[in-house]
Amino acid sequence: MSRAKHLPTEERRNEAVVAVIELAAAKNPEDITTTAIAGRMKLSQGALFRHFPTKDAIWREVMHWVSDRLLERIDKVAGGEADPVAALEAMFMAHIAFVAEHPGVPRILMGQLQRTGSTPAKQVAHTLTSNYAIRLRRILAAGRSSGTLPAGLDDAAAATLFLGMIQGLVVQALISGDQDQMRADAPRVFAIYRAGLKHDVTKAEERG
Structure with a gap:
């Protein structure tokens, strides 16, 4: 009997996750069946459901x-940078690289967010976005405190724009199917964001 049939539960669950992400890279996540997931893992549906009671649990x-x-x-790359703006750039590039490595992820995320009502996966997605924004605002606030960024910077708006830039690049990659273009565009997009961060809006308003 093959060793693959006796993987520990945690490893088998991770294997199922990888199977879903790989399947989602090539087809509509809503069309992914438990039969397809089990087949990708070389398991029976019954064996799959021993690890996940429902499809929503998957x-x-x-x-x-x-x-x-x-x-x-993103925590790892941001922690390696002393300068707040450099930390933001490292996070931005790491996020883009993550999506490029796992193209099924944004398809799954968008599919879950479009579902009506509250689902377990949707709740996790919202928590992810919230935790990500908290990290961004913390770095932006540190930049203001150190004088690296203007004192009047709107941290919440800057964090929203950061996430919006990533979402925009990801959507364009989904439309074109060109992950390499997303990687190529990311540095130029962040360069514009960096210039905007360093622009003191409050002084500009006073002059106006």
């Missing part, structure tokens, strides 16, 4: 996997 696990790994990646 989607929730996928979103937890995405949240944990994305936040871990």
Whole structure:
């Protein structure tokens, strides 16, 4: 009997997550069936449901996997930068790289957010966005305190714009199917964001 049939529960659950993300890269996530997931894992549906009681439980696990790994990646790169703006840039590029490596992730996320009502996976997605924004606002506030960024910077708006830039690049990549273009555009997009961060809006308003 093959060793693959006796993987620990946690490893099997991670294997299911990877299967879903790989399937989502090639097809509409809403069309992914438990039969397809089990087939990708070379398991029976019954074996799959021993690890996940429902399909929603699979989607929730996928979103937890995405949240944990994305936040871990951006925390690692941001922590290696003393300058707040450099930390933001490192986070931006790391996020784009994560999406490029896992093109099924944004398709899954968008599919979950479009579902009506509250679902377990949708709740995890909202928590991810909230935790990400908290990290951004903390770095932006540190930049204001150190004088690296203007004292009048709107941290909340700057954090929203940061996430919006990533979402825009991701949507364009989904439309074109060109992950390489997304990677190529990211540095130029962040350069404009960096220039905007350093612009003192309050002084500009006073002059106006």
